[in-house]
Amino acid sequence: MNCFDKGRYLTRDLLDATAKSLETIENLCESPIERQFGIAAAVIFEEAGLRIVPQYKLSRYRYDFAIVHPGLDRVLMLVECDGKAFHSTPEQRENDRQKDAAAAEIGVFVARYTGKEITIDPRYCAENALGRLRKAWR
Numbered sequence: 739m740n741c742f743d744k745g746r747y748l749t750r751d752l753l754d755a756t757a758k759s760l761e762t763i764e765n766l767c768e769s770p771i772e773r774q775f776g777i778a779a780a781v782i783f784e785e786a787g788l789r790i791v792p793q794y795k796l797s798r799y800r801y802d803f804a805i806v807h808p809g810l811d812r813v814l815m816l817v818e819c820d821g822k823a824f825h826s827t828p829e830q831r832e833n834d835r836q837k838d839a840a841a842a843e844i845g846v847f848v849a850r851y852t853g854k855e856i857t858i859d860p861r862y863c864a865e866n867a868l869g870r871l872r873k874a875w876r
Contacts, residue, residue: 767792771819771856772802779803779817779864786868788814799837801848805871815871816841821853847874 767773776792783790783805794804794816803817818834838848849870851863 767802769819769821771821771853774860775817775819775851775856775863776803778860779867782861782864782868788871796844797840799840801837801841805867813844813846814875815867816846816848817867818848818850819853819856820850 767776772792776790779790787808789806789808791804791806792802794801794813796804796813796816801816802819804813805815805817806812807814818837820834834850841848847870849867851867856863
């Protein structure tokens with residue numbers, strides 16, 4: 739469901755779901771780039787009928803966001819916001835590779851966006867993530 743199609747307006751359910759997601763994002767995100775991405779993504783993914791879950795745990799890892807199909811209650815995609823402080827040393831990059839492998843084991847891919855990409859245009863990053871998800875699930 740896309741509520742921005744011609745002649746359509748935001749429904750109360752969509753507004754309520756988006757408000758709840760935004761509140762959760764504000765409370766759980768650990769960095770400014772996570773909040774920036776999360777706020778942009780909450781609106782975009784809710785419009786598409788999907789849910790964004792911050793600080794998602796899988797195995798021994800925590801991912802910045804999971805994109806979930808509410809009807810299937812299944813993770814479709816994981817998103818990582820890669821700021822320089824936590825994703826630039828060889829050890830940190832190895833940890834990221836292991837996280838990606840853990841997600842791949844259950845058939846889920848990880849979309850990664852740099853802090854710079856998110857800071858410049860968080861909405862573009864969220865739209866790109868949705869586009870990648872749609873392409874993967876065709």
